[in-house]
Amino acid sequence: MSYGIYIGRNLTETGHAWLAGYGDEPSSHWLEIVPAADHEEGATVTVGVGPESDMPGRRTEIPQAARTARHMRVSYSYYLGVPAPITNGGLNEHGVAVRDIWSTSRDALIAMTPADQTGPNYSDLARIVMERARTAREGVDLIAALIAEHGYSDYGGNSHIIADPDEAWVVIQFSGGKGLWVAERLGADDIRASRPGYVGVVPTQPDERFLYPAHFISTAVELGWFDPASGAPFDVNAIYGDGKGRWEGMAWVEAEMRRRAEAGPITFADVCWAIQTEVLTGDTAGYGQVVPLVHPADPALRVMWHAPVGPVTAPLVPVFLGQAGVPDEYAQHRYLTTGEAHxxxxxxxxxxxxxxxxxxxxxxxVSTCAVAEFKRLMHLAFQDEGLRVEAWDHFRAMEAEIAADLPRVLRSAELLIAAGEPVLAARLLTRENAAWLGRGLDDCRALAASGHARLRQRGVLNRTRRPLAPAQRW
Incomplete structure (x- = not known):
């Protein structure tokens, strides 16, 4: 299902906006940095879903861009039969960040979806925006153009938050094979959580805040779902969505973040908390991401804070777009990777x-799989409140220490780049990231070993089929 939250820049201590979230997928996850690439004229890229997908379709080819941007993302190997590798988004060299979040469509639209549907799927859209968009608005326009020209392959409806340092957009794509989508602009004073993606009442004509295709209103009229003569507002969620309005977890975290904003500017720790709190984050959260939406002196200095599992029991650590690669422990392993069992x-x-x-x-x-190690710690901590608190306090202190050191690391790399030494800057960023990620993994192992020993000695390891975990609001 996934979860994302956007915080506008006027509400933050740092004076810039933030985009954070995680993905819910029952498969492997790995961190990767994808270099920029030039493509020959006439090159294509394969998109869509195949007949094996839960909602089947046909894979097709669409034109590739002449150049795709450097970006970093988390990829994973399975969701509802969508062809791997799949991604929910990340951050590109232009400062455009993407979070993919499930957003179910009306049952009748799902039933209308053709069995031979074609066009980009949710992951294709997230990846293409990261590869091509220079602004958040350009990302919206890309999605609109792709759906209009090639269609949309869905699994019941979906959404994205696309953000840059100036604004963000919630973009929802609907089932039914009718090319329906809607986008809402978020600005400097907004707080918006998505789980699922949500857009409420829209005007009957697109404007600066709301965008949608020309047939968006008329399709609802034709299907008998909206009567303009009634004077009723056009409620997107009620007409094309699940009709449930804003889910409890969304409303709760938005209210809590608004309360914090009113008490004082929202801090980096507050943003992290929004995806770390056990009220929202547990085993289904496959990883965590927090992106500061800024324009640094060089694209190599762009940062995405990353956790290899749900960050309720893992640290968020900065990854740099300009680093040479990621440690083997955080790359793709066979653990939970679909197909590797045979x-x-x-x-x-x-x-x-x-x-x-x-x-x-x-x-x-042959390297340690960070996801497997942090999952082990998570499920030990969910059996022992004392260990959960210990891991929480430990990793929050680690994040604060890294956050205090980060400006010096970025300044050092900036000076090297300004001196004409980008290779040395990349070396510096790669080493710092590897040291932080390595320290987090070492501490994870130590906490897990201690926690397992204590639970085993007390004879309280949970051997039932009823897993223990904090109660959540989703």
Whole structure:
């Protein structure tokens, strides 16, 4: 399902906006930095879903951009049959950040969806925006153009938050094969949580705040779902969505963040809390991301704070767009990767059946899998309140220490870039990130070992089929 939250710049201590969130997927997750690339004229990219997807369709080719932007993202291997690798978004070199969030459509629209649907799926849209958009508004226009020209392959409806340092947009795509979408602009004084993506009442003509295709209102009229003569407002959620309005968790976290804004500017720790609190974050949260929406002196200095699992029991650590790569421990492992259960690190049967060979390099597979280690700590902490508090306090202190050191690291890299030494800057950023991520993983192992020993010694390891976890508002 996923979750995202946007905080406008007028409400923050730092004076810039923030975009944070996590993804809910029951598969492997890995961090990657994708370099910019030039593409030959006539190049294409494969998009959509196949017949094996829960809501089937046809994979098709659409034109590739002449150049795609450098970006960093979390990828994963499975959701409802959508072809891997899949992504919910990240941050590109132009400062455009994307969060993908489920947003179900009306049952009748889902039923109308053609079995041979074509066009980009939710992950394709997130990836293409990161590859091509220079502003958040440009990201909205890209989605609109892609849906109009190629269609939209869905699994019941979806949404994205697309943000840059100046503004953000909530963009919802609807089921039904009718090319329906809507976008709402968010600004400097806004706080918006999405889970699911939500847009309420819109005017009957697009304006500076709301965008949608020309047939958006008329389609509802034709289907008998809206009568302009009634004088009733056009409530998008009621007409095209689930009709439930803003979900409880959304309303709760927005109210809490608004309260904090009124008490004093929202801090970095407050933003992190919004995706760390056990009230909202648990085992389903596959990772965490927090993006400061700024324009640094060089794109290499763009930062995305990353946690390898739900950050209720993991630290958020800054990843730099300009670093050379990510540590092997945080790259793709076979752990939870769809299809790896029937593959081997053995090529003897490769000619007869290529799918018997693992897609994960052996050199990476022999490293510790950060996701597996942090998941272990999470489920130990969910069985022991004392360990959960200990891990929370430890990692929050670690984040505060890193946040205090971050400006000096960025300034050092900036000076190297200004001196004509971008390779040395990349080396510096790569080393700092690896040290922070490595420290977090070492501390995770220590906390998990201690916690497991205590639970085992007390004879209270939960061996039932009823997992223990904090109560959540979703």
């Amino acid at each position: 593959r081997f690190l053995d090529r003897r049967k490769e000619v007869k059946d290529p799918e018997t060979v693992s897609h994960v390099p052996q050199g990476i597979e």
